Amino acid sequence: MKKFILVLNLGSTTTKVALFRDLNCHIVKTYSHDKELISQNINEQKAVRYHTLMMFFCECGVRPEEVSIVASRGGLLHPVEGGTYLINEDMLKDLTEGRYGDHASNLSGILAADFAENYKIEAVITDPVVVDELCVEAQYTGLKNVKRTSIFHALNQKAVARKYAESIKRDYEELNLIVIHMGGGITVGAHHLGKVIDVNNGLNGDGPMSPTRAGSIPADGLLKYIERSGLSLSDINKLISKQGGLLSHLNTEDIRDIVADIEHGDKNSEEVLNAMAFQIGKEIGAKAAVLHGEIDHIIFTGGISHSSYVMELIRPYISFLAPIMVYPGELEMEALAYGAYTVEQDRNLLKTYRAEETHD
Template sequence: MMKKFILVLNLGSTTTKVALFRDLNCHIVKTYSHDKELISQDISAQKAARYDTVMMFLSEAGITPEDISIVASRGGLLHPVEGGTYLINDDMLLDLTSGKYGDHASNLSGILAAEFSKNHGIEAVITDPVVVDELCNEAKYTGLKNVKRTSIFHALNQKAAARKYADSVGQTYENLNLIVIHMGGGITVGAHHLGKVIDVNNGLNGDGPMSPTRAGSLPADGLLKYMAERNLSKNEMIHLISKAGGLLSHLNTEDVRDITADINNGNRHSAEVLEAMAFQIGKEIGAKAAVLRGQVDQIIFTGGVSYSNYVMDLITPYISFIAPVTIYPGEFEMEALAYGAYTVSNDRTLLKTYKAEGSHD
């Protein structure tokens, strides 16, 4: 039997989103923005403050842990897995806390869910983590034998937006060819072929278009020269590429609203940088159209940046010849996480088990 509420946790680079669902109906949802002092710290140093935020949310909502049936969490950086809903077990927690596959705020969602689970004896799960890997074999190759492309993208929201569009036209996700673009702090562009994301840029570690906080693809010679001239370590470069690149690097802000305000006040440099980002997004969409061999049913935009009419007006001329465009501003991750938890609560056969690489259990 389901108890009263599903607790949903979705931690991003700058925000903590928390919601309560009764079955599949959202009871309350709130987004807490964090100051730069907190979000500039390592994720382990953010844990206590972020956990306190979750408990404050429950207190404000008048809900106790006894009212929660299951915790539905965003997935973090793990080894590649197939899509679906997974129990947060010891193997997963170890990989999230160690940062074995990378450090990102999304790791904190599972870490906090595990803490809540331990403290209150409530099961915790993740659904469609960012490392869902459905890439076709060709997409994994690079020009160096021992370097492979990896799948790290906004899997949860891309798939949620794709299913939302499919429902709106009376189709199933598995019968459509779609290009889905999530535009948030990072930007990922996915080629969805009959329900599988067969090609997508790694939106975290230097691949695809630049974004509000990420550098995107960089010329290898320029990157190596930049690193050598400044005597930067690997970790310092990773930070630059994944947290301090893109709009933030060029304009000292990642907030598109502030940038467009500057443009409206005549700042030509801000306009040029935003135009360059739009150019890169359009180019990436064109590449995904080639992967789908021109058979594209719809181009779908989602994520917070897609609220910006200014940005959308910059991108559209590059892509309007490919397919019609649908915009779903914001994200549907909370609903998708609640759905994953709800389905495994009602059908335990759908719950998957995460095993650490090398585990033979």
């Protein structure tokens, strides 16, 4: 009897797998991978990651045949509206070819599709990082042929927004919220009546710096740096998205280590962490303006929100705007299971991904 939802969430260094009965988590496991594997491209990692998935079934005593649907983290695709999408041939082709970028999340969908094909079931993604609900004004930059793109922690941001709405017995679609996901990247979203109408691109140099990402950089300074360093476009992208932020300044991305250094009198670490908090506060203020100051709640989530030290640095910048709620960690596995469960209950909610004819 098919009775489980299989949830896959692949990160750059981990494979997280769970089984849900309806919306109740039956078991969840996280597997860490060595540097040799994660240095390979996503297609080279595929066999090892799939083996990890099958090992999970052996360890938890459940047969793969008992899975009714696979719920996967969404990868880098063309912009889509929020919701749950079938992993079809168009999506699989874009993920496999890395048409919109290479990221470990692409492999989630690829692995889910393989499993689904082997066991004759469907695989879906929910609220991928490319959810784009930006208002027209938010898409503009000062250059005619350059537009802002929406890449953010859509899955977890929308999950905690819905969780908060449920806690006060309101609908997400009737609230104005500012949601901040603070992890390896930091994204700040203005949620207006169920749509994220403005959010910083937390991957590619927009918004506050984070543990590994540079955030917004003055264009003149960046251009001069490129000229001096002679780095390629690929190298600069890596610098901005993987080697920036706290890692660039302090040679570590671990908030716990940085706070410990501060408590032992490290003034440089203190100054850098204060600067990150300042930038987060400033970004929240910008989203408050987007919402015309009509904010029901400010919600923090992500791994860094576990740090009371960081939270206390940010609060003075924003406490006058609206009440603050903290959901430490993330609700991604629950959100993926929820997306799959809802489309099993109502097929009309399942959306179709179509490949774009052209891609600049």
